[in-house]
Amino acid sequence: MSSPCTRDQFQFFSDTPYPPHKFTTKSIGQIFNEFTNGDIFTHPCQRNFVWDIKQQQKFLTTISKLGPISGPQFNQNLDSISEIMDGQNRIKTIVQFMNDNISFKNENGIIIKYSQMSLRSQRIFKNIQVGFTETREWTSEQCEENFCEIQEGMPLKAGEIINSSSNNPVTILSKEISDHFGDFLTNSVKNCGMGINIKRHKNLEIFSTLMNMVMKDKFPQKTAKTALDLYDSFKSNGDGDLADLEQAKQTVIKIIEAYKFLVESIPELQMGGCKENYWESAIGEAHMLRSVYFVKKIGIRPDNINDEIVMKFKNMIIKTHHIHTEEDKRLWDDMKLWAQNDIERIYDKYLEFYNQEM
Numbered sequence: 001m002s003s004p005c006t007r008d009q010f011q012f013f014s015d016t017p018y019p020p021h022k023f024t025t026k027s028i029g030q031i032f033n034e035f036t037n038g039d040i041f042t043h044p045c046q047r048n049f050v051w052d053i054k055q056q057q058k059f060l061t062t063i064s065k066l067g068p069i070s071g072p073q074f075n076q077n078l079d080s081i082s083e084i085m086d087g088q089n090r091i092k093t094i095v096q097f098m099n100d101n102i103s104f105k106n107e108n109g110i111i112i113k114y115s116q117m118s119l120r121s122q123r124i125f126k127n128i129q130v131g132f133t134e135t136r137e138w139t140s141e142q143c144e145e146n147f148c149e150i151q152e153g154m155p156l157k158a159g160e161i162i163n164s165s166s167n168n169p170v171t172i173l174s175k176e177i178s179d180h181f182g183d184f185l186t187n188s189v190k191n192c193g194m195g196i197n198i199k200r201h202k203n204l205e206i207f208s209t210l211m212n213m214v215m216k217d218k219f220p221q222k223t224a225k226t227a228l229d230l231y232d233s234f235k236s237n238g239d240g241d242l243a244d245l246e247q248a249k250q251t252v253i254k255i256i257e258a259y260k261f262l263v264e265s266i267p268e269l270q271m272g273g274c275k276e277n278y279w280e281s282a283i284g285e286a287h288m289l290r291s292v293y294f295v296k297k298i299g300i301r302p303d304n305i306n307d308e309i310v311m312k313f314k315n316m317i318i319k320t321h322h323i324h325t326e327e328d329k330r331l332w333d334d335m336k337l338w339a340q341n342d343i344e345r346i347y348d349k350y351l352e353f354y355n356q357e358m
Contacts, residue, residue, distance in 0.1 A: 018142060021135045028063075029126030031091060032098050034082065040091070043075065043083040043143055044166055050200065051089040053102070059093050060104045063128060070131035073146075075138050085143055087132070098125075140166055141236075158224035159201030162208055162231050169242055170231045173249040174207040180253055184260055189272055189283045192264050206285075210255070210292065211248040219293045219343040223285070257302040258295050259288075266314045268321070278324040280332065282317050286339065291317075293343075294350050312354050319353040 034040040063069065072087030084091060096102045100113045165171045178185060185203050187193020196203050208227035209220045220226035234240035263269045273281040281287065300309060323332050338345040
């Protein structure tokens with residue numbers, strides 16, 4: 001006979017609930033004034049502004065029809081400043097429209113700015129009430145945890161989740177690596193950069209992935225999962241080793257410094273894909289990670305690169321990305337398969353071409 005179920009087995013509510021909150025309203029005009037004066041600001045854990053023009057227009061259309069507006073969440077901190085925990089896209093759309101930074105296409109197809117509206121329409125616009133959730137004096141940890149649970153209808157990318165924490169060592173060290181390389185991250189491929197779009201903190205995903213790669217000496221199959229696995233291991237209840245992570249950060253910096261030198265020295269690493277020239281991009285995310293993994297595996301460092309290494313690396317890139325003959329195409333198809341289940345075979349093929357006599 002099975003033992004009777006205890007109350008704890010059916011427990012739904014957490015033993016560590018969030019502090020109290022309330023639902024209330026503010027006018028659009030009040031939100032605009034407080035945002036402009038700095039009495040409302042975006043909490044550091046928030047993602048970057050991600051709405052495009054189409055999404056902004058949909059929201060302004062709702063306002064134009066006097067529809068209900070709700071969703072923002074503010075945390076009033078110890079300085080009585082409201083931190084935006086959710087809803088920044090709505091709030092910044094309102095601010096941009098009222099500052100004439102964006103326009104609105106009305107139902108008659110006419111494009112208008114806020115300043116072109118009649119004084120009566122502006123008054124009505126400013127008096128519209130926005131429903132929001134208010135928390136008071138939540139800790140940074142509570143704000144960050146709650147932010148990852150509420151998402152504005154657009155799932156968080158791995159980099160945004162990593163960015164949402166202000167005290168996770170993976171977040172801190174990934175940002176330090178990003179700051180170290182600056183424009184090299186965001187410069188276009190043709191301008192000798194990595195071409196990483198940091199709008200949704202892709203850089204934090206990439207560098208967290210690379211630190212994980214260094215610590216485990218294993219090529220990362222899926223960057224998002226790899227990055228978040230490392231991030232999770234350094235949460236308050238994780239088992240991550242901070243000394244290992246610090247060492248991994250220094251190693252990643254050396255690897256990327258070496259890769260940066262190669263990019264600046266090899267024209268083929270400054271090219272996007274070009275079907276007319278039978279050239280597949282060697283700088284896309286997956287190919288970049290393979291190159292960086294190769295740099296790590298064979299021990300290329302900024303202080304040991306010479307002309308011979310540059311020429312050998314260039315030969316490897318050309319052999320693996322110039323897809324002209326049937327043999328080239330078969331190899332390319334093979335590498336796409338290996339990327340799914342046997343990445344070391346790609347490394348072996350890279351090594352074969354790298355060591356070929358030229």
